[in-house]
Amino acid sequence: MIKHYSGWILMISIFLVGCSDDTPAIVQNDINGNEEESAILVEQTEDESSENEANTMIEFNLENEQIMIELSQVPILENYLAQIQDRQQALDDMKLEKIDSSTKDSLYLLSFSLYEDSGSYLLLDRSDQGSSLLLADLATVSDIIPSPDASKLLFIFNRQNPEKSWQRNKVVILDVENFTPLGVTNEKDLLFTSFKWPIENIAWQDNETILVDIPAIEEPTIAALDLWIESDKMIDQITLAIVGE
Template identity: 35%
Template structure:
């Protein structure tokens, strides 16, 4: 069911990408109150009696508005929310520091501390990409050449240590990249294993640190936590097109 929801959300984003309207609008003036909650605002259009709806976020040094018509996932989520004001108030937008790029991560639709995440890029075609659903953002890191971004997510399930996934986006072509595990045939990504940390080894390789156990079962993880948490390093290569 989760995969079907993710596919539907991605389809909505692709449809929105065909339009020329901006996803993100930045106000010229800084916010009066950087601690204020997100809110719905309207912007008049050229069509009589019509206005576009935006969600406005106050960041420490800038005001950002997200055009709901251009992010159908967000639009549908808010329209179907039982308490729209509460859903908006619980959203969180953070800026990702990146040379010559204006990247943002939007956290929304949270339930029991697990959320959906949209990666937004204002610097190039105002693009948006759904990078995770029902997860918690743990780490964000740009590649050494700033052409790719890695996002590490955790999801708390039945194991004592949360399971993990890693998403890498090509910022030039705005597409997800496939990671190949050259060390073992075991599937570590997709919330199959807990990953303690992850980082760029070079522009095309990511190294992760995982518990040194044969399987991430509850009993194995309990023993692992009691035995000085030994770890193993695994490298993933980015598959070239």
């Protein structure tokens, strides 16, 4: 059984990029085939006669393409696998999905460190030398919505309490071209970039504004949410304005 290592993942909330040497963090190769396969670890050297240490890579076979992730260039994955006894089971539980974006063809979402229905989510960009961004931990992705002009992506994550019939949500907004997270503001100073509020509905109003429906309560305490879920479930609509970070 794989233990869920969440402490160190929560501590790594910075923007993670490939190292500064010439080795790309993420490599894509075209292949023939439509069946996805479990991830495997691959040892590679640039020159078989070289005495240099082999690079350890995670290999994913997706539909018509192969993605190779250089572990030394993505520390969060390298550290995670170093703490796992059954590494093959951890690899089997990983899932890599290509993100459908009309403005960028190099984005992938990797889920790992799975426990029951929750896990950690790492966003990967294979352009240039490759970059990665930790989006959420102990969560499930519920939707990915592009802005009307496709310049941004809205990620919605949920964190379920098995003893409750409501769940808390978190949003992450990505500037697709620059691969950077964007902040949001609203007139009530409510926090949506951590798991605090349940979100009943969310949608883009335009390229710079998002509309969010949340419970009409003062604070999302457990007691208040329990009362709300048993009531008429009145909704407040909040307008989120996007700002750069």
